[in-house]
Amino acid sequence: MSRRFTPKVVSANHLVEGDAVWLTADDRWTRDMAEAELIEDEAVAQLRLLFAKGQPNTVVGAELVDAAKGTDGPVPTHFREAFRTHGPTNYVLGKRAQGLRSRGKIPGNETQNV
Amino acid sequence: MYKYNEFDEAAVRSRVAQFRAQVQRRIDGSLTEDEFRPLRLMNGLYLQLHAYMLRIAVPYGTLNPAKMRQLATIAERWDKGYGHFTTRTNLQLNWPRLKDVPDMLEALADVGMHSIQTSGNCVRNVTADHFAGAAADEIEDPRPIAELIRQWSTDHPEFQFLPRKFKIGITGSPHDRAVIRSHDVGLRMVRNAAGEPGFEVYVGGGLGRTPMLAQVIRDFLPQADLLPYLEAILGAYNLKGRRDNKWKARIKITVFENGLDAFRADVEERFERLRSQWSGVDQDILAEIRPHFAPPAFRNAPVDSYEAFRAANPVFRAWTDTNLHEHKVDGYAIVSISLKKHGATPGDATSDQMRVMADLAEKYGHGDLRVSHEQNIILPHVHKSDLPAVWQALREAELATANIGLVSDIIACPGMDYCSLATARAIPIAQQIALRFDELKVEHEVGPLKIKISGCINACGHHHVGHIGILGLDKAGVENYQITLGGDGTETASIGEKMGPGFAASEIVGAIERLVLGYLEIRRDAEETFLECVRRVGLEPFRAFLYEQEETADAA
Ligand code: SF4
Numbered sequence: 001m002s003r004r005f006t007p008k009v010v011s012a013n014h015l016v017e018g019d020a021v022w023l024t025a026d027d028r029w030t031r032d033m034a035e036a037e038l039i040e041d042e043a044v045a046q047l048r049l050l051f052a053k054g055q056p057n058t059v060v061g062a063e064l065v066d067a068a069k070g071t072d073g074p075v076p077t078h079f080r081e082a083f084r085t086h087g088p089t090n091y092v093l094g095k096r097a098q099g100l101r102s103r104g105k106i107p108g109n110e111t112q113n114v
Numbered sequence: 115m116y117k118y119n120e121f122d123e124a125a126v127r128s129r130v131a132q133f134r135a136q137v138q139r140r141i142d143g144s145l146t147e148d149e150f151r152p153l154r155l156m157n158g159l160y161l162q163l164h165a166y167m168l169r170i171a172v173p174y175g176t177l178n179p180a181k182m183r184q185l186a187t188i189a190e191r192w193d194k195g196y197g198h199f200t201t202r203t204n205l206q207l208n209w210p211r212l213k214d215v216p217d218m219l220e221a222l223a224d225v226g227m228h229s230i231q232t233s234g235n236c237v238r239n240v241t242a243d244h245f246a247g248a249a250a251d252e253i254e255d256p257r258p259i260a261e262l263i264r265q266w267s268t269d270h271p272e273f274q275f276l277p278r279k280f281k282i283g284i285t286g287s288p289h290d291r292a293v294i295r296s297h298d299v300g301l302r303m304v305r306n307a308a309g310e311p312g313f314e315v316y317v318g319g320g321l322g323r324t325p326m327l328a329q330v331i332r333d334f335l336p337q338a339d340l341l342p343y344l345e346a347i348l349g350a351y352n353l354k355g356r357r358d359n360k361w362k363a364r365i366k367i368t369v370f371e372n373g374l375d376a377f378r379a380d381v382e383e384r385f386e387r388l389r390s391q392w393s394g395v396d397q398d399i400l401a402e403i404r405p406h407f408a409p410p411a412f413r414n415a416p417v418d419s420y421e422a423f424r425a426a427n428p429v430f431r432a433w434t435d436t437n438l439h440e441h442k443v444d445g446y447a448i449v450s451i452s453l454k455k456h457g458a459t460p461g462d463a464t465s466d467q468m469r470v471m472a473d474l475a476e477k478y479g480h481g482d483l484r485v486s487h488e489q490n491i492i493l494p495h496v497h498k499s500d501l502p503a504v505w506q507a508l509r510e511a512e513l514a515t516a517n518i519g520l521v522s523d524i525i526a527c528p529g530m531d532y533c534s535l536a537t538a539r540a541i542p543i544a545q546q547i548a549l550r551f552d553e554l555k556v557e558h559e560v561g562p563l564k565i566k567i568s569g570c571i572n573a574c575g576h577h578h579v580g581h582i583g584i585l586g587l588d589k590a591g592v593e594n595y596q597i598t599l600g601g602d603g604t605e606t607a608s609i610g611e612k613m614g615p616g617f618a619a620s621e622i623v624g625a626i627e628r629l630v631l632g633y634l635e636i637r638r639d640a641e642e643t644f645l646e647c648v649r650r651v652g653l654e655p656f657r658a659f660l661y662e663q664e665e666t667a668d669a670a
Contacts, residue, residue, distance in 0.1 A: 018166040088531035
């Protein structure tokens with residue numbers, strides 16, 4: 001029996017900036033995961049991944065990552081992905097410094113927006 | 115320190131020009147990521163969780179004020195105004211943008227620095243005793259040899275594509291401060307019965323998934339035979355090392371699978387053949403290198419003012435008790451600058467702090483600075499009469515924490531705050547432990563205790579050789595921390611043993627606190643260190659400190 005498909009987003013790192021980006025439904029790359037396209041169908045996921053991999057001069061390492069439906073868009077299900085929406089936890093740098101809201105649960109910070 | 119000759123300079127400049135063109139071709143789409151990745155890695159450029167990361171080589175941890183200032187400038191101009199000193203004594207910048215990296219490399223080349231061979235399956239930065247040339251117990255300064263190895267291994271045509279990366283560590287003291295037995299090859303400088311200089315050669319050490327201590331492959335190797343012997347070791351490894359499985363590709367596995375004796379026989383046989391092919395030019399080069407490491411012109415001055423200041427100022431006294439080490443020259447001290455202020459990120463220094471350290475080295479330290487594998491900065495030669503001024507300046511820069519070798523002098527790798535390979539965070543755990551022990555005000559009473567934290571099994575945080583080792587894992591989607599006890603990275607090296615089930619992030623600080631306070635209860639006296647106590651009583655009493663309380667709580 002094959003494993004049930006869990007919802008995904010397409011994520012990558014930006015080629016020049018190196019930071020985390022997500023693919024939107026209207027084919028843009030966003031730095032706010034909430035704007036990403038939440039893909040609930042496996043075939044669509046593969047197509048979207050191919051589309052992302054077809055932009056090797058914009059992004060690096062495009063892959064499908066588990067996500068879930070949040071109140072205002074997709075949220076990560078794993079803490080590693082939550083950190084990618086948040087930046088490092090030892091300094092306010094990266095996404096937070098750019099005024100972006102963290103998505104998902106940042107361990108140790110239980111008040112975080114989910 | 116070693117200064118580039120025109121060939122070194124030209125080689126580094128041409129590599130920068132090459133890389134500039136490669137970056138250009140990557141951005142304009144003529145190179146794919148698959149083509150570009152090995153090229154950027156050859157220049158120390160990684161892609162991490164939140165950004166690129168540039169790893170800058172600090173050969174055998176030695177810097178001078180001009181280099182340190184340039185690092186500060188580069189961090190400020192193209193990064194976020196700070197850098198992270200690593201257990202390989204390199205400097206990592208966590209936020210460079212791809213298009214800026216060629217300019218950063220160019221700026222490094224201006225002061226004779228680069229990022230070459232800080233990644234890839236080649237011979238990496240040679241690490242040396244950070245007290246080299248200064249330590250009272252030293253037989254010989256290992257840095258000329260380390261520099262010789264650097265020159266020989268840089269762009270060595272045969273050893274650019276080894277089965278896996280290759281790390282060499284060297285010490286010139288009987289007391290091992292360079293963790294040589296955790297290296298693929300460890301070198302300890304010794305003298306034979308006739309008083310001739312040579313090396314005790316260790317092979318097959320490494321931490322990571324399968325931690326092993328290096329074993330002696332040759333108990334005395336004459337100094338002049340070093341490079342042919344290293345070629346013999348690398349040649350044997352290059353051929354016999356496993357390329358089929360990344361986790362079995364390090365030389366420790368090659369030695370383990372073939373047996374030390376068979377591996378040694380292979381090396382010795384190759385060495386016999388190779389030695390005759392060496393014309394001795396390496397010894398000429400070594401002779402040219404040596405003057406670069408000549409001892410500075412030490413001063414002979416009274417130290418009364420230092421003693422008086424020390425007697426009058428308890429805060430200064432506490433700092434001198436922990437952050438100074440004995441120098442080989444009377445009237446001098448080795449100063450360790452702690453990059454471990456309680457609650458700070460271990461190994462991080464801001465550009466301003468780098469400049470303060472550079473200024474102090476210039477003014478009071480004979481222009482010498484070192485990076486230690488314990489992620490601190492060393493001023494190896496400071497006259498004691500200058501210590502009050504040095505300390506004052508360090509205090510103003512928040513660099514005067516008196517904690518070298520104590521609980522809060524923690525090694526922590528970048529972990530999941532930066533590293534894409536991580537399974538959990540390391541930095542916040544180090545910060546919390548340091549803050550907690552500062553609050554308890556017991557770390558001076560506890561005395562020497564090394565805590566080392568890694569964010570995954572690759573063990574960049576050396577947790578296996580921590581008196582207390584902490585390994586961060588991902589347990590079903592939650593950060594979990596496994597404790598090892600009794601590790602030691604010195605001449606009495608040992609690999610720490612696992613204690614039992616791991617702890618959640620919210621529990622780990624309490625667990626470490628129970629271990630340390632438990633030690634205070636059972637130590638024989640204040641002289642018995644944590645490690646000695648663990649070795650005397652074994653793990654069981656410490657297991658009880660860790661787990662029994664939990665069980666009682668559960669039962670309640
Ligand atoms: S130990 Fe793991 S998490 Fe830490 S720096 Fe090394 S690879 Fe990254």
